[in-house]
């Protein structure tokens with residue numbers, strides 16, 4: 001090999017690779033980022049981390065657990081940010097932006113919150129302090145926060161969390177205002193699942209956003225989780241993303257994965273590939289859809305098998321960190 005060839009060959013080979021990757025394609029389509037969730041225990045796996053910090057695929061990280069209430073305020077007024085800090089450092093080192101997840105959720109709450117029997121005023125001050133302290137700790141380092149997570153039931157009624165049963169819907173503006181005061185530049189989101197298609201839950205969320213805006217409460221975005229099942233992408237996905245964007249907020253796909261009943265078959269794999277493509281095409285087509293986050297990129301660390309017995313293979317990379325056809329589905333979606 002001549003000297004010139006040995007210099008040029010790796011360069012030439014790297015061009016098609018660097019073009020056809022998930023974040024470069026998302027940004028070429030005008031999006032802010034393509035990203036992934038990650039979790040602290042995974043950061044000890046060097047092969048995993050090598051891909052996590054591949055910015056051609058991922059320009060954004062979300063901590064799957066370490067910014068949640070049980071992790072960040074395990075006892076009242078005692079805050080621990082080590083896990084979240086580790087993921088922020090990981091992202092920053094590679095120029096990746098962060099989504100914060102989350103301030104107020106009915107799940108992964110410490111007992112002192114759920115069993116505290118607080119009155120309305122006390123619980124509101126607890127919510128205010130939690131959101132303000134959490135968001136304030138990360139001031140200037142988080143692109144967007146899921147301030148409110150999963151506030152609705154599937155029929156569009158409010159979920160009867162400890163927050164709702166104690167304060168009604170008052171905890172929502174309280175949390176959003178506390179987050180805004182703590183980091184005025186962070187985008188504040190409400191995030192939920194089963195709001196991918198039009199329907200009662202999406203309508204209820206849209207109505208809440210309208211009401212918050214009418215009341216002058218800060219709200220910047222709707223997070224559409226997008227935990228889907230192979231073959232069941234709602235036909236109204238793109239329309240629904242557009243409906244949300246038309247409220248004057250940004251929209252993001254925040255927790256994408258598409259699970260199947262195992263074992264994987266060629267038919268399921270082909271359908272999953274098509275489904276990933278459909279989801280990406282929907283975000284691509286809606287200018288207010290600003291980015292897409294996988295709920296981890298590898299089946300090795302997917303939450304799905306632990307929650308849905310007999311289901312899995314939901315991610316675009318397999319358990320050995322090899323790209324699956326689903327990866328190509330995402331590529332085709334951005335290139336469509």
Ligand code: 9MR
Pocket residue numbers: 064065107108149225255303
């Ligand atoms: O991925 C998270 C998993 O490790 C946790 O065990 C689980 C506990 O509830 O939460 C998972 O993340 C959830 C996210 O915070 C909110 N939307 C649904 C996600 C999957 O359950």
